[in-house]
Amino acid sequence: MTEALLLGAVLSGLAVLDAGFAGFRAAAGREPTLQKWRSGYYPRAIRRGLLLGLANVLVVVALGAGLLLASPGWAPVAARAQAALLVVVGTYAAVVLLAFVPWLTCHHEVRSLTSVIVFGPLTLARGPVVGAGLALALWTARTRWEACLVLGVACALVLIAEPLLGVLGRRRGW
Amino acid sequence: MTAGDRPELSDLIVSYDPETGARRPVRKADVLERLRGDRWAAWIASRLEADAEGVLVPEAVDDLLVRAHCELQRLNEEFQQGVRVRAFLAPLLAALRRRETPRPLRVVDLGCGIGYVVRWLALRGDLGDDVELIGCDMNAALLAVAERAARAEGLRCRFVAGNAFRLAEPAHVYVSTGVLHHFRGPELERVFAEQAPALAFAHWDIQASWMAPLGAAIFHLARMRVPLAQHDGTRSAARAHPDDRLLAAVRAALPGWRSGFFDVNRSFFPITKVMRPVVGARADLWPGVVEALGPEARRLADVA
Numbered sequence: 245m246t247e248a249l250l251l252g253a254v255l256s257g258l259a260v261l262d263a264g265f266a267g268f269r270a271a272a273g274r275e276p277t278l279q280k281w282r283s284g285y286y287p288r289a290i291r292r293g294l295l296l297g298l299a300n301v302l303v304v305v306a307l308g309a310g311l312l313l314a315s316p317g318w319a320p321v322a323a324r325a326q327a328a329l330l331v332v333v334g335t336y337a338a339v340v341l342l343a344f345v346p347w348l349t350c351h352h353e354v355r356s357l358t359s360v361i362v363f364g365p366l367t368l369a370r371g372p373v374v375g376a377g378l379a380l381a382l383w384t385a386r387t388r389w390e391a392c393l394v395l396g397v398a399c400a401l402v403l404i405a406e407p408l409l410g411v412l413g414r415r416r417g418w
Numbered sequence: 419m420t421a422g423d424r425p426e427l428s429d430l431i432v433s434y435d436p437e438t439g440a441r442r443p444v445r446k447a448d449v450l451e452r453l454r455g456d457r458w459a460a461w462i463a464s465r466l467e468a469d470a471e472g473v474l475v476p477e478a479v480d481d482l483l484v485r486a487h488c489e490l491q492r493l494n495e496e497f498q499q500g501v502r503v504r505a506f507l508a509p510l511l512a513a514l515r516r517r518e519t520p521r522p523l524r525v526v527d528l529g530c531g532i533g534y535v536v537r538w539l540a541l542r543g544d545l546g547d548d549v550e551l552i553g554c555d556m557n558a559a560l561l562a563v564a565e566r567a568a569r570a571e572g573l574r575c576r577f578v579a580g581n582a583f584r585l586a587e588p589a590h591v592y593v594s595t596g597v598l599h600h601f602r603g604p605e606l607e608r609v610f611a612e613q614a615p616a617l618a619f620a621h622w623d624i625q626a627s628w629m630a631p632l633g634a635a636i637f638h639l640a641r642m643r644v645p646l647a648q649h650d651g652t653r654s655a656a657r658a659h660p661d662d663r664l665l666a667a668v669r670a671a672l673p674g675w676r677s678g679f680f681d682v683n684r685s686f687f688p689i690t691k692v693m694r695p696v697v698g699a700r701a702d703l704w705p706g707v708v709e710a711l712g713p714e715a716r717r718l719a720d721v722a
Contacts, residue, residue, distance in 0.1 A: 360692060
């Protein structure tokens with residue numbers, strides 16, 4: 245149970261961080277002014293993403309807790325599945341975060357190159373990476389539907405975060 | 419039809435009188451006819467709003483183009499396009515000053531869209547108080563966005579709707595970003611010939627290479643939400659003019675000028691230079707430009 249909680253906490257942290265990035269991406273390419281950081285446009289967008297990520301985590305935690313109360317014993321299976329998911333999405337997250345080092349610190353040519361060869365393609369790969377991680381996790385957890393359900397809902401919420409933030413943003417004129 | 423011949427949607431869904439800049443109606447059926455064989459583009463075009471007479475609704479087209487250009491600005495921000503333009507433009511303007519060119523020095527961005535480059539240069543604010551930054555485009559809706567964004571941030575620049583080569587006060591320098599590949603066939607020579615009254619130009623466009631279409635597809639699919647922007651961004655890389663075509667056009671149109679490229683990557687893996695400028699200046703001005711570039715002059719290529 246402790247292992248499942250620990251891994252769940254790490255995955256939740258990644259999910260919230262990912263949602264923050266989703267908030268940024270949902271807002272990017274919509275506002276023509278130049279000083280989007282200074283004006284607070286991007287910080288507000290990232291904050292919205294983080295809040296959505298926290299809300300998603302609460303949903304998953306509530307679902308998992310409810311299922312554990314109803315049918316304890318699947319925690320070890322969940323832990324193994326979480327570990328499998330973490331290997332995939334954790335690797336992806338590490339590459340993305342490492343890419344910020346040159347992007348934040350280097351010459352504009354390096355920043356541009358980082359965008360071209362890392363951020364751009366990795367944005368495209370995000371969905372398939374989450375899908376691959378989920379597939380591996382579901383295979384690992386195939387003996388317990390409770391674990392499969394929680395992981396499936398969690399990954400689905402991760403994937404819909406950006407489109408949802410985009411729709412909310414358009415409706416509210418953010 | 420080769421990949422380079424296939425049109426971009428943004429070229430088809432709007433039409434302007436080239437002399438007056440007046441907008442002309444575009445029939446949806448005509449657009450679909452031109453897109454025969456391009457199922458992706460035809461699907462996008464089929465969803466465009468048209469009136470009872472089958473003419474594309476201008477407001478709907480403009481809304482789409484504004485959204486696409488806002489997404490395009492994001493790419494320009496990621497590719498540091500403002501920095502790149504400034505890197506050549508600042509020394510060029512220094513050369514013009516040494517030549518005692520009458521002030522203000524007018525820099526006109528051809529086909530500026532929502533004016534990202536002009537606004538970026540204005541925000542940076544270090545080209546000099548004697549420089550006038552002007553963005554020019556045929557589309558008034560895009561320019562309205564440019565103007566609003568510039569006013570919101572208090573930027574010293576302006577935008578003019580119409581033909582950039584028919585301005586009341588002609589340009590000293592023409593620049594552009596991602597525009598040249600829209601000029602096909604003899605139109606490419608014509609667009610350079612129109613710049614003859616000016617003193618210099620620097621036009622950034624996608625560098626034609628084996629990887630440009632693949633890179634453009636990946637990046638536009640990753641970054642763009644508007645299907646038109648995804649389509650046209652991917653298509654534009656296939657339509658990029660090869661280096662020799664660009665230089666041939668410049669030299670045929672402006673025989674008394676010196677021209678070449680700045681900051682190109684000719685390696686097998688040209689990923690570091692997504693866009694590169696073809697640059698030129700009047701022959702008597704060119705030595706001053708090279709001198710003003712200083713050590714950066716080593717980044718010039720194919721100059722003749």
